[in-house]
Amino acid sequence: MLTLAFAQTQGAPSPGGGIFGTINMLVPFIAMFVIFYFLLIRPQQKKQREHRQMLQNLKRGDRVVTSGGIYGTIVKIRNDVVHLEVADQVRIRVNKGSISDMVAEGERVFEEVEESKKG
Incomplete structure (x- = not known):
């Protein structure tokens, strides 16, 4: 009786198996x-390539923002x-890789700082 139950579970191999079944499963x-x-x-x-190119093209006088959110103007690159100037006579050193973006000339970030100094 046990051999009869075992024989029923084995069954015949299903057609359509083989290499094509494996390929259809991988597609x-x-x-x-x-x-x-x-x-x-x-x-x-693509983003990494553009960021690497931006870092290579940095020069003195560029306005940048670091990954920590600090805005500054590049004074020296070594x-x-x-070396960034973040305020009058306030300079900090940061790793070149921590510069995340360049600030466009038309953005008001630096203008707001200059206005707050006057008022």
């Missing part, structure tokens, strides 16, 4: 990887160390 995973690549990985690589 959704490959498609998900391609989608992730174009939606997540590639845009991040290797990976950037």
Whole structure:
């Protein structure tokens, strides 16, 4: 009786298995990887490339913001160390990699600081 039950569970192998069944199972995973690549990985690589290029093009007098939110004007660049002037006669040194963005000339960030000094 036990052998009869065991024989019923074994059954015949299902047709359509083999290599094509495995490939059909992998297709959704490959498609998900391609989608992730174009939606997540590639845009991040583009951002990193643009940030690296921005850091290479920094020069004296550029207005920047650090990743900590400190606004300043570049006074001196020496290797990976950037000297920023954040107020009159107030200079700090930051790592070049911590500069997150350049501030456009038209932004009012620096104008507001200058107005607050007068008033």
